[in-house]
Amino acid sequence: MKNFFSNLFNKNNDPKSIISFDIIDPIYSYLYNEKSNLEFKVKGIQDNVFVNLFYFPGSLDHEQAQAEIKKAGFNTSYEVLNELYKKMNIGILSDEMIQEGLEYDFIHIQFYSEPTTDEKKVFKRAIKNFIIFFCCTDNSLEINDFRILYSGTYFFDYTKGLLESELLDITNPKNESQEIGIRDFKLVLQGICQYLNIEIPETIELPSLENLIETEEVTAKTFEEFINLVSRGNAEEKELKTQSKKLLKNYQKETKEYHEIIEGHFDLFESVNTWNSDWKFNPEDAECFISEMIGEDFNFEYPEETYSHDLFPYIQSALEKRGFELMSYDTKGDNYLFFVANKNDVDRILELSELTNIEIDKL
Incomplete structure (x- = not known):
């Protein structure tokens, strides 16, 4: 970010204002x-x-x-x-x-x-x-x-x-x-x-004396709900219970080791109908794998010579007509792990993603 000047004097450092x-x-x-x-x-x-x-x-x-x-x-x-x-x-x-x-x-x-x-x-x-x-x-x-x-x-x-x-x-x-x-x-x-967790200086007049962040306790039920939503209700009961307990145990480790943090995440998505794709993919791949994920023929309109992430708006537009949305697990690598969610469940999936530290990307 480059330095640049304003012709106005500094007006946004009022020690009492939170807009500072x-x-x-x-x-x-x-x-x-x-x-x-x-x-x-x-x-x-x-x-x-x-x-x-x-x-x-x-x-x-x-x-x-x-x-x-x-x-x-x-x-x-x-x-x-x-x-x-x-x-x-x-x-x-x-x-x-x-x-x-x-x-x-x-x-x-x-x-x-x-x-x-x-x-x-x-x-x-x-x-x-x-x-x-x-x-x-x-x-x-x-x-x-x-x-x-x-x-x-x-x-x-x-x-x-x-x-x-x-x-x-x-x-x-x-x-x-x-x-x-x-x-x-x-x-x-x-x-x-x-x-x-940003410290607010004591001189600032707070608009509220409450904790404004609504917290939700993370339990095995939290992970059960998450699995149900990302699988669109297709997870088997036994697998659901097993995965939920494993994910909760992993969550409670509170480790900063990458491989330990993601332990169980890939196991979870292996049990869900997903598409593991390289960062570069073509429209035909998308149509084929999304058809498989939703269990019905899927195609979409797109401009010529359009590939990879540039296809997302066209894919999402076509999926929205069927009540779906394409999402991806953040693999931290140069690949996507796509899954299809019900459009109405997307907000809750993102909420649970924040709660459970299973990082989901809205595309």
Whole structure:
């Protein structure tokens, strides 16, 4: 992440506010060094909270995003970034800086809040997007501050969503939507800190005195539920009990040894109808193995010369029509271990993945 300057003085280090660099920076550090995406529940927030670390240009380096960029009147994602920097009063990237091809990170936090007075006429909840960009202020040569763009709309077109987001003044919300969003954003930041065990300075005024992270005890029943969901109810009772006990025992070891951590995971997926694939695969392979996994003929439409992970949107679209979704166990290697889940079970599978430390990827 390259250093760059804002023409504004440092405004985000209020020692009493949880919306401060002292909180955002360790969250960024976790996302950068450990895991770039989080999904979890926070008490007081409707549905799950989503936290993602994205970056320019890489996160917009795919066919759909490139089409969105062109549609918005830009040629490259760096041009989009400069447009956002102008909005945030951050110094734009020069041609020389762009030629260096460096990455510029940003955090996108998304959750649902209660609707505004007007929104209540139509909706039971309203989406909130907080997009955090980093900068240097007060003549610092190191990143020491951030700016937030806010949107209360869905990002069906991600580039358009970014460009239409508004610069947020956390001390002076423009409207009811921003006011509700800032209130709940403080709660979400506290929840993220508690979820990641990030220490919150004593000077900060907490939005809640509660533990905001809803914890669930992990038992053999937890693993039974997990196996039932990833197998779509096709696990035999005896195998279900045996695998659940083995997985629980493995979970309770609390070891950091990789081979011990994954002991039993591969055994589990050997008992589930899966597709163990190299990172590179073609559409015909996908159609063949997915047909076998779901027990019916499966095919999907895709552009010519499309392979591997670029096929995921087309596969998922076709599976969704049948009530399914393709997922994968994170093997930590250069291969996929695919399985097909019921679409309605995906959120719960991801919750159980977090609980059990059996890492499942939503593709």
